[in-house]
Amino acid sequence: MAVTADLLAKHGLTADDLGRIEAILGREPTLVELGIFSVMWSEHCSYKSSRSHLGKFPTEAPWVVQGPGENAGVVDIGDGKVCVFKMESHNHPSFIEPYQGAATGVGGILRDVFTMGARPIALLNALRFGDPAHPRTRHLVEGVVAGIGGYGNCVGVPTVGGECTFHTAYNGNILVNAMAVGVADADKIFYAKAEGIGNPVLYVGAKTGRDGIHGATMASAEFSESRAAERPTVQVGDPFTEKLLIEACLELMAGDVIVAIQDMGAAGLTSSSFEMASRGGCGIEMVLDAVPMRESGMTPYEIMLSESQERMLMVARAGREAEAMAVVAKWELDCAVVGRVTDTGRMVLTWQGEVVADVPVAPVAGASPVLDRPYVETPPPVPLPNADPQKIGSADKLLLQIMGLPDIASKRWIFEQYDHMVMADTVLLPGAGDAAVVRIHGSHRGLAATTDCTPRYCQGDPYQGGMQAVAEAWRNLTAVGAKPLAITNCLNFGNPERPRIMGQLVGCIEGMAAACKALDFPVVSGNVSLYNETDGRAILPTPNVGGVGLVADIDRLVGMRFADAGLALILVGEGQGWLGGSLLWQQVLGRDDGAPPPVRLAEERRNGDLVRGAIEAGLIEACHDLADGGLAVAVAEMCLTSGIGAVVTVPREAPAAIAWLFGEDQARYLLAVAAANEVGVLQRLQRGGAVARIIGRTGGDALTLGDAPAISLEALRARSEGWLPGYMGSSPEPG
Amino acid sequence: MRAAVITFPGSNCDRDLAVALAAVLGRPTERVWHGETVLPKVDLVAVPGGFSYGDYLRCGAIASRSPIMAAVRRHAGSGGYLLGICNGFQVLTEAGLLPGALIRNASLKFVCRHVRVRVETGASPFTGGYAPGAELSLPVAHHDGNYVIDPDGLVRLEDEGRVAFRYLDNPNGSLNDIAGVLSVNKRVLGMMPHPERAIEPALGSSDGRALFDSLLEELV
Numbered sequence: 001m002a003v004t005a006d007l008l009a010k011h012g013l014t015a016d017d018l019g020r021i022e023a024i025l026g027r028e029p030t031l032v033e034l035g036i037f038s039v040m041w042s043e044h045c046s047y048k049s050s051r052s053h054l055g056k057f058p059t060e061a062p063w064v065v066q067g068p069g070e071n072a073g074v075v076d077i078g079d080g081k082v083c084v085f086k087m088e089s090h091n092h093p094s095f096i097e098p099y100q101g102a103a104t105g106v107g108g109i110l111r112d113v114f115t116m117g118a119r120p121i122a123l124l125n126a127l128r129f130g131d132p133a134h135p136r137t138r139h140l141v142e143g144v145v146a147g148i149g150g151y152g153n154c155v156g157v158p159t160v161g162g163e164c165t166f167h168t169a170y171n172g173n174i175l176v177n178a179m180a181v182g183v184a185d186a187d188k189i190f191y192a193k194a195e196g197i198g199n200p201v202l203y204v205g206a207k208t209g210r211d212g213i214h215g216a217t218m219a220s221a222e223f224s225e226s227r228a229a230e231r232p233t234v235q236v237g238d239p240f241t242e243k244l245l246i247e248a249c250l251e252l253m254a255g256d257v258i259v260a261i262q263d264m265g266a267a268g269l270t271s272s273s274f275e276m277a278s279r280g281g282c283g284i285e286m287v288l289d290a291v292p293m294r295e296s297g298m299t300p301y302e303i304m305l306s307e308s309q310e311r312m313l314m315v316a317r318a319g320r321e322a323e324a325m326a327v328v329a330k331w332e333l334d335c336a337v338v339g340r341v342t343d344t345g346r347m348v349l350t351w352q353g354e355v356v357a358d359v360p361v362a363p364v365a366g367a368s369p370v371l372d373r374p375y376v377e378t379p380p381p382v383p384l385p386n387a388d389p390q391k392i393g394s395a396d397k398l399l400l401q402i403m404g405l406p407d408i409a410s411k412r413w414i415f416e417q418y419d420h421m422v423m424a425d426t427v428l429l430p431g432a433g434d435a436a437v438v439r440i441h442g443s444h445r446g447l448a449a450t451t452d453c454t455p456r457y458c459q460g461d462p463y464q465g466g467m468q469a470v471a472e473a474w475r476n477l478t479a480v481g482a483k484p485l486a487i488t489n490c491l492n493f494g495n496p497e498r499p500r501i502m503g504q505l506v507g508c509i510e511g512m513a514a515a516c517k518a519l520d521f522p523v524v525s526g527n528v529s530l531y532n533e534t535d536g537r538a539i540l541p542t543p544n545v546g547g548v549g550l551v552a553d554i555d556r557l558v559g560m561r562f563a564d565a566g567l568a569l570i571l572v573g574e575g576q577g578w579l580g581g582s583l584l585w586q587q588v589l590g591r592d593d594g595a596p597p598p599v600r601l602a603e604e605r606r607n608g609d610l611v612r613g614a615i616e617a618g619l620i621e622a623c624h625d626l627a628d629g630g631l632a633v634a635v636a637e638m639c640l641t642s643g644i645g646a647v648v649t650v651p652r653e654a655p656a657a658i659a660w661l662f663g664e665d666q667a668r669y670l671l672a673v674a675a676a677n678e679v680g681v682l683q684r685l686q687r688g689g690a691v692a693r694i695i696g697r698t699g700g701d702a703l704t705l706g707d708a709p710a711i712s713l714e715a716l717r718a719r720s721e722g723w724l725p726g727y728m729g730s731s732p733e734p735g
Numbered sequence: 736m737r738a739a740v741i742t743f744p745g746s747n748c749d750r751d752l753a754v755a756l757a758a759v760l761g762r763p764t765e766r767v768w769h770g771e772t773v774l775p776k777v778d779l780v781a782v783p784g785g786f787s788y789g790d791y792l793r794c795g796a797i798a799s800r801s802p803i804m805a806a807v808r809r810h811a812g813s814g815g816y817l818l819g820i821c822n823g824f825q826v827l828t829e830a831g832l833l834p835g836a837l838i839r840n841a842s843l844k845f846v847c848r849h850v851r852v853r854v855e856t857g858a859s860p861f862t863g864g865y866a867p868g869a870e871l872s873l874p875v876a877h878h879d880g881n882y883v884i885d886p887d888g889l890v891r892l893e894d895e896g897r898v899a900f901r902y903l904d905n906p907n908g909s910l911n912d913i914a915g916v917l918s919v920n921k922r923v924l925g926m927m928p929h930p931e932r933a934i935e936p937a938l939g940s941s942d943g944r945a946l947f948d949s950l951l952e953e954l955v
Contacts, residue, residue: 149845153876154786156747240745240789332744417845419876422784424751424932429939439937554937 003028011038017369024363032301032349032357039267039305040274040364043530048371049496050528053506056513057523063485064522071112071192071263072182073524075485077550081440082186083447084118087126087179087488087546089529093234094176098143102176103151103237107309109180110155111263114246115312117190117253118182121423122438123152125162125178126451126490126544130171132406132727137166140174142728147237148178149417154239155246158426159418160436162451163544166406169455172534177490177527179546181449183440190253192262192272194280194315194341199259201273201284201339202321204328205245205311208269209294211235212307241310241333248331249312255327257320264311270304272313273339274347278365283346286339288356300351315341375502381460384580384594395661395708398588399632400719402662405587408629409723410640432641433559434476434625437551446551448482454628455540457596460581462504462541466511467599471666473547474519475625478608479669481557481615482549484519489526489545494538496530504541505530511599512543518601519608521547558615561641562622562672565699569646570681571631573607573668574691577659583629584662597664604667610688611669619681622672632661632705634670635696639703640717648696650706657706672698736954738779739765741807743798748784748821748931755931756781759947769801778954779816780807782823784876784929794837794879795825804830816860816950817923821877824915824925833916833925834892835884840877841908847876849940851903852914852928856896859921864949871942873928875906880927882909882916892916899924 008018011034021029021037029037039045047054059067065082066074072086090105106123113120125148130137141164152159157180194201212235252258260280262272269291277284288300294308316324321337328335342348347364349357392398402408415430427446428437435450452472458465470487477484491508494501516522532539551557579585580594614620622642626634631648639646650657673681678694685692702710738756742749753764756779765775774780787798798804804826811817811832819827827833840846849872854865865871884892889910892898900915907927915926930943 146844153845153847153878154745154747154789156785238789240786240791243745243747243786416848419845419847421847421874421876421929421932421938422747422751424748424754424938427937 003034011035012042013038017041024360030357032304033359035301035305036270036357036359037364039270041369044266045271047528048369049373049530050491050505051370052372053509056509058513058517059522059524061486061520061522064524065189067524068526071115073486073488074116074189075524076186079443080186082184082189083181083548084113084116084184085179085181085488085546085548086112086525087177087490087544088112088527089490089492090176090178091174091492091529091532094144095174097234098140099147099150100234100236102144102147104235104309105176105178106148106151107237107239107242108265109178110157110242111265113180113182114249115190115261115263116184117188118184119250120157120180120182121425122181122436122449123157123159123178124449124451124546125159126175126453127162127164128170128175128455128542129166130174131168132166134171138728144176145414145417151237151239153419155243156422158420158422158438160420160426160438161430161449164411164414167455167540169540172537173532173539175492175539175542177544179451179488181447181548188253190258190261192276192279193260194276194282194284195259196315196318197282197341197343199315199318199341200321200337201286201341202314202316202324203291203311203336203338204248204314205333206238206241206308207292207294207334208303208306209308210298210302210306213302213305235307235309237309244331244333245310245312248328248333252324252327257316257324258314259317260315262313264313266307268305268307269313274361274365276313276315277347277361283342283344283361284339285342285348288349288351290336290338292334292336300349300356373496373502374499375506376499377503378462378507381595392589392658395632395658395705396711398584398658398662399636399705400711400715401588402583402629402633403636403716404719404723405583406723407583407587408633410720411724412721413724413728427554428480428557428559432561434479435482437480437554437557439554444554446554446557448477448480448549448551449547450476451544451546452476453542453544455542456586457581458504458508458541458543460596462507463511464596464599465541466508466543467515467601468666469543469545470512470515470519470521471599471604472627473545474521475608477547477549478612479623479625480551480559481612482551483612484521484547484549486522486524487516487545487547489523489543491526491528492532492539492542492544493530494533501538508541508543515599515601519605556616556618558620558623560622560624560638562638562644562698565644567621567672567674567698568678568694569635569648569696569698570671570673570678570692571668571695572611572671572685572690572692573665575631575660575663575665575668577656577663578665579659579663582662582664597666599666606688607667607669607690610685610690614681614684619673619677620671621674624670626668626670630662630664631670636703636716638670638672639713640720643713644698645700645702645713646696646698647704648706661705736760736779736951737762737765737777738781739767739775739777740781740783741767741769741803743769743787743801745787745789746783746785748929752781752783752820752931755934756947758934759944760951767803769798769803772802772806774806774810779818779950780810782819782826784821784823787822787826793829795822795829798826799829808832811923814920814922818861819925820929820931821927824927825879827923827925832923833918834888835882835916837879838881838883839879840881845878846906848906849874850906850928852900853903855898855901858896859899859917859924860953861924861946861949862899864945864952870903872940873930873943874932875928877927880907880909882913884910900926900928
């Protein structure tokens with residue numbers, strides 16, 4: 001076969017790559033082999049642009065069982081259980097076909113978790129859409145939300161949390177990042193490591209069709225409006241089959257028939273077989289004729305590159321095939337022996353009796369090129385001079401305006417389309433606290449989970465923004481009373497071939513790494529999504545962080561709801577009225593100057609540990625971290641969740657009242673504390689070295705901020721609950 | 736009292752229902768695979784929520800023709816107690832064991848939230864433990880919970896006191912705000928809200944617990 005320049009370009013490979021391939025093979029590649037190298041060396045599968053920097057993340061802690069490199073990260077949660085979790089992007093497919101793109105994103109991340117032997121117990125989603133005024137945005141929101149719900153609801157895993165924000169930078173390139181959390185027995189973790197020469201390789205799940213061919217390559221190139229016509233490369237999800245696959249796999253893994261298991265995700269049968277062989281240091285022989293196929297006339301090239309969903313590859317113990325097939329048959333799925341583990345270190349594929357590929361495993365899976373791409377650091381932004389935002393308007397009017405901004409307004413319209421209660425263990429519901437909490441089934445302990453990132457901070461200062469994303473996740477877990485354990489992440493950036501974008505990636509990674517170290521919050525899994533650009537316009541740097549924490553006693557967890565009037569509102573942390581990068585500054589005043597708030601990690605750690613200690617001691621009625629919109633938005637959200645108002649007094653020595661109310665200084669929490677405990681809590685916090693003071697009291701049916709006129713909860717609620725349903729074209733729900 | 740929960744391919748509230756029943760009844764719940772043809776000796780058969788067969792045809796239509804359903808019909812026909820929740824309610828209407836049908840929500844969207852429902856009759860084995868007219872907070876989570884029935888059938892349901900629960904804030908467009916209906920002998924109940932997700936304060940409501948307690952009371 002002649003490898004033409006055109007053929008290479010279609011596979012996203014360069015002439016250099018071809019030289020490397022020919023050196024590995026000692027000959028020209030066949031078409032099937034070219035396809036294999038194309039997907040295995042794609043950015044999506046090989047992390048070639050980011051790998052040299054990902055090593056900066058701390059990945060170890062005494063409770064880390066498995067760090068990055070497996071299907072998902074694993075942390076010890078005690079009582080003989082582990083938590084398995086990961087986040088992954090499905091951005092390009094979701095832009096092309098929002099329902100199926102988002103749905104299959106959920107399916108893929110679920111498989112990453114149950115392939116390790118864990119039962120999935122929670123799903124989260126970090127969504128970034130374009131400007132609400134952009135003609136396409138509404139359609140994308142509608143489709144993505146329906147797709148996430150359609151898949152998650154059917155498989156019966158609760159979708160309990162996430163984020164949804166809007167910015168023009170995502171107009172042509174939305175982000176759909178899905179996170180799955182599962183629980184397994186510590187002695188029953190499965191890895192994707194093929195072992196045992198002669199053991200059979202089993203194909204389990206849905207049949208292989210032509211969908212999704214070259215999806216991994218698509219996820220590794222810039223996008224253009226014309227490429228939006230690439231619908232055939234988007235996979236179609238079947239959550240019913242996924243549900244059967246979960247049950248069949250977990251039933252199989254409860255026994256001792258299975259040696260190794262790997263889902264067929266991006267690059268399908270190719271990456272799953274190469275990864276299993278590579279981790280096991282062995283070879284695999286596969287007879288492609290044995291692969292269950294959905295349509296006739298498929299070629300070996302198509303079989304190897306198909307991204308049909310709901311498929312798994314397993315290595316079983318020799319002679320136990322029939323047992324495995326009986327379990328799979330009970331769940332009405334396909335199962336076939338498609339190959340065998342060998343000691344050759346080579347992947348040998350046959351089709352109709354002929355060898356169509358014969359490739360050494362190690363160089364394909366492990367030796368993809370690592371690029372040291374040039375980068376330029378984002379120039380440090382100049383902090384704002386002492387602005388006097390007093391002239392902007394009164395606090396009540398500003399708060400009402402902010403509560404109705406797309407990024408702040410209630411996301412009820414979204415989370416009510418997700419079954420967030422199935423499995424009957426969701427003990428902190430969406431919107432009720434800073435993190436969702438699901439009970440570990442059959443116990444009195446819980447897992448808290450959150451996703452966080454503030455892209456506008458990352459745009460202004462990637463290093464500080466990277467730190468902030470990690471710190472906010474840690475804070476959100478702390479605010480419900482959980483001990484933060486570890487994170488997964490999804491690093492969404494533009495084209496890494498541009499030094500400015502590469503500089504954002506490096507800055508964010510280094511900032512995140514610094515925060516992870518200071519907070520004992522290691523990275524255990526993750527995903528990189530580059531080339532998020534359309535027609536040369538990059539997205540905001542968006543390193544989404546998915547954090548998981550452990551709640552030792554679910555009776556002690558707190559949300560943001562306070563039940564009584566007369567509670568003290570205690571502000572923990574120092575507020576200097578930092579307006580640079582704030583929601584007020586950028587989205588109300590339309591200003592993009594100024595540096596985002598600095599993250600002081602020692603203070604973050606100290607304040608968080610003190611707050612968590614007070615929650616664990618049962619001294620706190622409600623807690624909310626301060627983030628977008630600062631203190632004013634935090635107290636407003638607590639009031640709306642509680643149905644009880646509050647009066648906030650601006651301290652005399654505070655900076656300008658507006659800055660004090662809306663500034664976004666980090667490392668801060670707002671606590672609601674019963675009168676009997678307020679002195680004790682204040683002393684506890686202050687003795688620990690935190691700045692803490694009473695700034696108001698709960699009560700009434702209005703929120704009063706300093707000297708500004710009181711705002712009725714009714715008016716606040718109308719703003720908060722009204723925006724999204726109004727935007728999506730239905731009227732706000734009553735109640 | 737003994738109870739069994741049926742699992743179809745695609746059921747996803749089967750475990751939740753089995754756990755809730757075991758917690759209230761104080762004995763393990765029998766689990767029955769849809770492919771079986773015989774039920775264990777139980778007083779209550781429960782058909783759980785989920786997406787049986789992916790709900791790729793009408794919700795519950797394929798499951799209503801599963802092998803186990805012949806035994807379920809016999810169980811109901813001989814006066815046995817039968818409870819269908821959410822997808823289970825859809826299965827029971829498709830099987831003709833309860834009147835009416837559940838069509839797509841009026842909003843055309845899946846809806847998951849706590850709703851308020853009122854207990855419309857205390858005169859049934861499922862509701863005897865509630866104060867008449869009691870208002871409950873129960874979760875719903877469905878795409879097809881919009882109850883419809885022909886006008887004569889509706890008059891019969893209402894006249895015979897077979898509306899078990901009524902929504903106070905109708906989430907799906909159901910006729911007469913109907914959230915749950917009873918069979919003629921009142922031993923078969925189908926309902927869209929999930930009482931099994933509301934049996935302890937940690938889950939945000941324990942208003943569903945009395946439903947299982949009522950059965951226990953009836954069957955001691």
